[in-house]
Amino acid sequence: MTAVSSTRAQIATARSVVVKIGSSALTSLETGLDRGKLDALADAIESRMRAGSDVVVVSSGAVGAGIAPLGLSKRPRDLATKQAAASVGQLALAHAWGTSFARYGRTVGQVLLTADDIARRTQYRNAQRTLDRLRALHAVAIVNENDTVATAELRFGDNDRLAAMVAHLVSADALVLLSDVDGLYDGDPRKGGATLIPEVTSPEDLDGVVAGSGGALGTGGMASKLSAARLAADSGVPVLLAAASDAAEALSGAGVGTAFAARPARLSARKFWVRHAADTQGVLHLDAGAVRAVVDRRRSLLPAGITAVTGRFYGGDVVSLTGPDGVPVARGVVAFDAAELDEMLGRSTMELPSELQRPVVHADDLVRL
Incomplete structure (x- = not known):
């Protein structure tokens, strides 16, 4: 466990939290959705909600959830097949989240976004109102990129960036990025010799850090997580990067992974839109x-x-x-x-x-x- 700093204390006590979950934390190539892993994540999120926090979930996994049912052997590369897999997987993913949260009497609402929805001011505000209303009604918003219609020109590129956008969209007090990595390292931990960076308080803390691309099931990787964390932190939202297997600890005491300190002043919604979204x-x-x-x-x-x-x-x-x-x-x-x-x-x-x-x-x- 990592010592609790002021940034980690902010994340642990945040009243409004966006939780992003990576594809590898929910799916596998062989079986598609892993209901056991999804239930464990829902348990951790529910515990945080019962402690008094509003939580919005940004869930990857739509394409991954559609691979096995369609008989595909690997993540598709062409856009049409990705969209076909997403159309199958989005149904399965939304149903699985709904079933899991139903154990606690929670209602789930699905919100599908494209980059165009964020780039256009009117649609940006419409998405903001929808998410705010779902939270006010004590429903769990499950947000994903609308892969079935998003083109290469209109994509966020990965759900890490989408999560950072949503965190500012809903004026979240913290962003938690959960995936198959347990934090930010100064090199590739799979090759040995890499050291965990427990906290990032300034750009200088990232000097010499080498970040890689995504794995077999996702489009992100450490590079996208680092970019999203810096985007959110620069906009005034503290970030925790941790392993999905540590979700319970990440969402309770924030004593695991890597914490990114937020800039002192939060950008207004309009200035955030101008700088990052439009x-x-x-x-x-x-x-x-x-x-x-x-x-x-x-x-x-x-x-x-x-x-x-x-x-x-x-x-x-x-x-x-x-x-x-x-x-x-x-x-x-x-x-x-x-x-x-x-x-x-x-x-x-x-x-x-x-x-x-x-x-x-x-x-x-x-x-x-």
Whole structure:
């Protein structure tokens, strides 16, 4: 057991928790869903809920659960077969979670999301309301990526990133990532000689860490877990990375695995969406003075500091802001269409008609990178 730090204490006492469960913790190539493992995870989650926490589950395993029933020998690589396996597996997965939580009189609701649902502000808020309402009604939300319709262009890439998104979406106080690894190591523990990193408090703690890709049943791996943990922690949500076999201990005292400390201030829902969820529709190229104003002085972006515009976008879209060297320095919600901005570039605000005398990107809608 690892000593309980302030970060671990935060996770152990969090009132709202998102728990992500990896495919390997629920399924096998030979038999599909492992009901014994799933029941043990449901037991640990129920115990946490009875202790007073709201819990949202992000469950991988839909594709894995569909492999055996379809007679496949390995995880499919082509999109059509993945979607077919997911269509079979999602039914089995939702039913299994429902049956397991029914032992405690709990109702389960399935929420399937695509990256497009998160990228679009209206759908983002709809998903937020659905999850909040399920929690208010004391149901267990089981969230998964909608693999049956998600294309390569619209995927989260893995459920670790989805879990980090959901953690901020529901204003969770903690994120727990459960899989077949018991924490973050400074190398591959399967090769020997690797050391467990018990806590990550700053980026410097990750110097020299080598993270690998996913296994036979999943799309994640340590690289995706590390990326998701940093995304959530950077947004103000502490994270615990632990083995699914240690779920009971992870969800009670948080004394196992690797804990990631959260940044002191949580990003607002809108700024999180702008920084991590929304697709950028264009680029505003800034001069050096505008970069200093936006990044160092945290000012709104005015047309005088914009040297060029790339892309086709409209007022209300999210755009990327780059410096003279082409490196992105911020993202923000633009107030004007690309066509309007073409006539405003480099001009002082006072030179413009009164209806255009406002920031191109207001400081409240701008996130520095």
